[in-house]
Amino acid sequence: MSAETILHLSAVVLLLPFLGFAILIFFSKRLPRQGDWLETGILFVGLILSVLIFAVKLGSYHDETLQTSFTWVNFGIVPGFGPMTMTLGLMVDNLAAIMVVAVYIVSSFVHLFSIGYMHGDVRYGRYFANLGLFTFSMLGIVVTNNFFMMYVFWELVGLSSYLLIGHWFEKKSASDAGKKAFIVNRVGDIGMFTGILLLFATFHTFTFETIFSAIKAGNIPLGSEAWLTAAGLLIFCGAVGKSAQFPLHVWLPDAMEGPTPVSALIHAATMVAAGVYLVARTFPMMTADALNWIAIIGAITAFIPATIAIAQNDIKKVLAYSTISQLGYMMMGLGVGAFTAGFFHLTTHAMFKAGLFLGSGSVIHAMHHALHHAGDHQTDAQDIRNLGGLRSKMPITFWTFVAYTLAISGVPFTSGFLSKDEILAGTLAYGDLTGRWYIPVIAFLSAALTAFYMFRLVILTFLGEHKDHHRFEAIRESPWTMTVPLIVFAVLCFFAFYSFNPFGASSGWFYAAMPRPETVVPASVAAAGVESFETALHHSHATAMGLSLTVAALGVLIAFLTYYWKKISADALAERLRPIYLFLVNKWYFDELYHATFVRGTIGLAKVSRWFDDVIVDGIVNGSASWIRGVTLGTKRNWGEGNLAAIFYMVVMGAISLYVGWVVGVGLMPVETSLGAMIGYALLGLAVAALTFFLFYVGVGGFDNSIVDGLVNATAYLAGFFGLLTRRLQTGKVQTYLAFVILGVMIFFLWFR
Amino acid sequence: MHNFVQWLQTPGLNHFLIISGILFSLGIFAILTRRNAIMVLMGIELVLNAANINFLAFSRFTTGTLDGQVFAIFVIILAAAEAAIALAIVLNIYQNFNTINVDEISQLRD
Numbered sequence: 001m002s003a004e005t006i007l008h009l010s011a012v013v014l015l016l017p018f019l020g021f022a023i024l025i026f027f028s029k030r031l032p033r034q035g036d037w038l039e040t041g042i043l044f045v046g047l048i049l050s051v052l053i054f055a056v057k058l059g060s061y062h063d064e065t066l067q068t069s070f071t072w073v074n075f076g077i078v079p080g081f082g083p084m085t086m087t088l089g090l091m092v093d094n095l096a097a098i099m100v101v102a103v104y105i106v107s108s109f110v111h112l113f114s115i116g117y118m119h120g121d122v123r124y125g126r127y128f129a130n131l132g133l134f135t136f137s138m139l140g141i142v143v144t145n146n147f148f149m150m151y152v153f154w155e156l157v158g159l160s161s162y163l164l165i166g167h168w169f170e171k172k173s174a175s176d177a178g179k180k181a182f183i184v185n186r187v188g189d190i191g192m193f194t195g196i197l198l199l200f201a202t203f204h205t206f207t208f209e210t211i212f213s214a215i216k217a218g219n220i221p222l223g224s225e226a227w228l229t230a231a232g233l234l235i236f237c238g239a240v241g242k243s244a245q246f247p248l249h250v251w252l253p254d255a256m257e258g259p260t261p262v263s264a265l266i267h268a269a270t271m272v273a274a275g276v277y278l279v280a281r282t283f284p285m286m287t288a289d290a291l292n293w294i295a296i297i298g299a300i301t302a303f304i305p306a307t308i309a310i311a312q313n314d315i316k317k318v319l320a321y322s323t324i325s326q327l328g329y330m331m332m333g334l335g336v337g338a339f340t341a342g343f344f345h346l347t348t349h350a351m352f353k354a355g356l357f358l359g360s361g362s363v364i365h366a367m368h369h370a371l372h373h374a375g376d377h378q379t380d381a382q383d384i385r386n387l388g389g390l391r392s393k394m395p396i397t398f399w400t401f402v403a404y405t406l407a408i409s410g411v412p413f414t415s416g417f418l419s420k421d422e423i424l425a426g427t428l429a430y431g432d433l434t435g436r437w438y439i440p441v442i443a444f445l446s447a448a449l450t451a452f453y454m455f456r457l458v459i460l461t462f463l464g465e466h467k468d469h470h471r472f473e474a475i476r477e478s479p480w481t482m483t484v485p486l487i488v489f490a491v492l493c494f495f496a497f498y499s500f501n502p503f504g505a506s507s508g509w510f511y512a513a514m515p516r517p518e519t520v521v522p523a524s525v526a527a528a529g530v531e532s533f534e535t536a537l538h539h540s541h542a543t544a545m546g547l548s549l550t551v552a553a554l555g556v557l558i559a560f561l562t563y564y565w566k567k568i569s570a571d572a573l574a575e576r577l578r579p580i581y582l583f584l585v586n587k588w589y590f591d592e593l594y595h596a597t598f599v600r601g602t603i604g605l606a607k608v609s610r611w612f613d614d615v616i617v618d619g620i621v622n623g624s625a626s627w628i629r630g631v632t633l634g635t636k637r638n639w640g641e642g643n644l645a646a647i648f649y650m651v652v653m654g655a656i657s658l659y660v661g662w663v664v665g666v667g668l669m670p671v672e673t674s675l676g677a678m679i680g681y682a683l684l685g686l687a688v689a690a691l692t693f694f695l696f697y698v699g700v701g702g703f704d705n706s707i708v709d710g711l712v713n714a715t716a717y718l719a720g721f722f723g724l725l726t727r728r729l730q731t732g733k734v735q736t737y738l739a740f741v742i743l744g745v746m747i748f749f750l751w752f753r
Numbered sequence: 754m755h756n757f758v759q760w761l762q763t764p765g766l767n768h769f770l771i772i773s774g775i776l777f778s779l780g781i782f783a784i785l786t787r788r789n790a791i792m793v794l795m796g797i798e799l800v801l802n803a804a805n806i807n808f809l810a811f812s813r814f815t816t817g818t819l820d821g822q823v824f825a826i827f828v829i830i831l832a833a834a835e836a837a838i839a840l841a842i843v844l845n846i847y848q849n850f851n852t853i854n855v856d857e858i859s860q861l862r863d
Contacts, residue, residue: 734855
């Protein structure tokens with residue numbers, strides 16, 4: 001297969017879900033089963049094609065970057081800017097090939113799962129259409145070779161996320177969550193947009209490769225390394241929004257209002273991965289400072305949500321916070337320089353987090369049915385305090401869920417262990433190289449927390465006793481469309497898919513396919529090079545593995561002690577540490593903080609703007625209108641006496657009138673003139689001034705009404721009057737006319753005597 | 754009174770002019786006051802004849818040539834032609850309006 005064929009195939013793979021979207025959005029009502037088979041079928045065809053691309057790319061073109069471009073628009077030489085050409089194109093490198101397969105695996109199985117989960121939904125067809133649109137947008141981000149298309153698809157992802165979160169928009173909380181996700185993302189996107197413009201202004205191109213080679217050639221924005229760092233951080237802003245990094249992580253937990261398969265697809269596996277993908281894409285242009293910030297943001301994001309997840313009782317909220325925490329891990333991995341590990345974790349996490357969400361969806365689905373069966377509409381199906389003991393009723397869901405949990409906690413022989421261990425080793429190496437030891441400390445702490453809250457979730461959901469015996473009897477395992485995806489994702493948690501050595505990812509195909517790209521930034525601001533990083537990594541590898549196993553085991557042990565064997569009372573502990581507990585339950589008060597500052601601030605700004613619009617802008621508009629009214633209708637009719645505006649108007653008009661009089665009087669006066677003539681001209685000027693003022697007073701309209709119209713009317717009246725007079729003479733009698741003729745002749749005689 | 758009788762006894766240009774003036778005035782008077790179109794035409798004849806008298810009188814008392822008479826003959830011919838046409842018009846008016854009262858023939862008025 002030639003390189004060209006791969007690129008063509010990638011275009012086909014990109015457009016297939018869009019085709020499904022276009023058909024379903026218009027015709028889903030007319031298709032049998034509202035077209036779910038069509039969209040799902042398309043996705044599985046795409047999955048096969050993407051695996052083909054992946055296999056050929058890594059098999060035959062392992063170290064090449066395949067790309068194709070075309071000039072979309074050429075504006076020629078733009079004044080003040082230079083040549084402006086927009087080039088679009090596709091690119092398939094190993095990063096994209098792996099990502100395309102990851103997106104397709106998750107997306108296609110989420111489609112399959114949705115057939116069961118969304119059965120009988122009010123907007124079943126539109127739901128599948130939107131899933132297709134989302135997949136299309138995500139693939140667009142992956143296979144593009146320029147910032148321009150990246151940004152377009154980036155926003156399309158935001159849009160489809162909004163549509164899917166708000167799928168049940170009749171619920172206020174769902175529509176609010178959709179808006180929140182969209183707006184918070186927009187905050188980050190503004191940074192990304194600015195960054196892209198900065199790069200475009202400097203390099204006059206959007207293409208990654210051209211920009212990187214230009215930076216490598218020593219051409220950097222505004223000639224300063226600080227601006228290069230700024231450009232990198234601005235691009236990173238977009239990733240902060242999309243990947244729910246601190247401080248813009250607040251939208252993701254709310255996004256759980258969407259249907260659970262959507263949470264699995266968008267808010268666990270793909271859309272939130274877009275930010276990580278973006279940083280991986282732009283990794284070569286990140287300076288050491290930028291990477292430090294990425295690592296710090298990632299570490300904070302890994303830690304804070306992990307603490308929040310401990311105290312949450314909603315099964316999806318726990319998973320949401322765990323997602324944010326894991327995304328923080330990925331960012332931290334990229335930031336510390338463990339490029340491959342960060343992206344590796346993205347891939348493995350996509351599989352097990354999609355599985356976790358689908359598993360929770362399966363549980364919620366079963367609970368809904370049981371609650372519906374019992375006629376109970378009060379109990380929250382997602383609250384883990386209402387769950388428990390589901391193991392015997394839902395064995396497939398339980399065992400697959402355990403597999404995912406083991407993976408996310410970093411237990412050996414799972415994919416999660418491989419990737420997490422590499423990130424942790426990377427943070428240790430980073431601490432070694434830079435002396436910033438707080439990053440690895442936070443990383444290991446978060447790893448322990450992750451193991452703890454994930455096992456807490458499993459124990460409370462599947463083990464122990466169910467509260468309501470009657471309800472418990474009605475719970476059934478989900479249909480095959482839902483269990484098959486669960487099994488597939490569980491299988492993909494096995495280490496052998498990524499590396500044949502269960503304790504070393506670096507010997508697997510993934511590490512061979514994804515070497516850390518060469519940095520292109522000037523050496524003075526570059527992060528530690530690949531060689532020194534590898535050396536440090538080598539030193540810290542054994543330590544990292546030992547530590548990560550220890551913390552994971554510790555977390556699991558505490559979880560079992562607390563929730564299974566009940567040796568530690570969680571309630572008593574929460575009571576004793578009540579302030580901390582409340583702090584965690586309320587998610588560190590981020591929502592309240594943002595509400596008090598940004599939301600209030602925005603509303604306040606809106607109020608000020610409104611006041612400005614109402615009073616100042618409208619005042620100018622209405623004021624000018626009433627001045628024109630005053631000029632046309634005259635002062636007297638427009639304003640009553642004592643009105644300040646009227647007085648002001650009169651004063652101004654008086655001044656203007658005097659000026660006009662002065663100009664006329666002095667303008668007409670000859671240079672040499674007698675005193676009498678001077679007095680005459682002065683009087684003339686005064687008369688003109690008086691007339692002008694009179695005109696202002698009665699207004700132009702008054703002048704028109706009284707003087708102009710008066711003249712016209714008077715002429716007409718006179719004509720009419722004489723007409724009436726002479727009409728009398730028109731008797732129609734010949735003799736009268738003759739008499740006039742004679743009279744006329746006689747008058748002539750007298751006249752010319 | 755004596756002077757007046759004396760003035761009458763010595764006829765000159767003024768006498769003819771006065772006669773002509775009286776005749777003219779009578780003609781005008783007839784034109785303006787008669788309702789009958791025929792009468793109006795007769796008034797016109799009077800006016801024309803007043804003019805004839807003037808021609809003759811001026812001719813006799815100024816140059817003494819026959820210019821005046823020649824003019825007068827022209828005028829008489831003209832008057833005959835005018836009377837013929839005017840009577841034809843009057844006849845037509847009568848056929849159209851069934852009257853020759855000039856006051857009632859006012860259709861040209863607005």
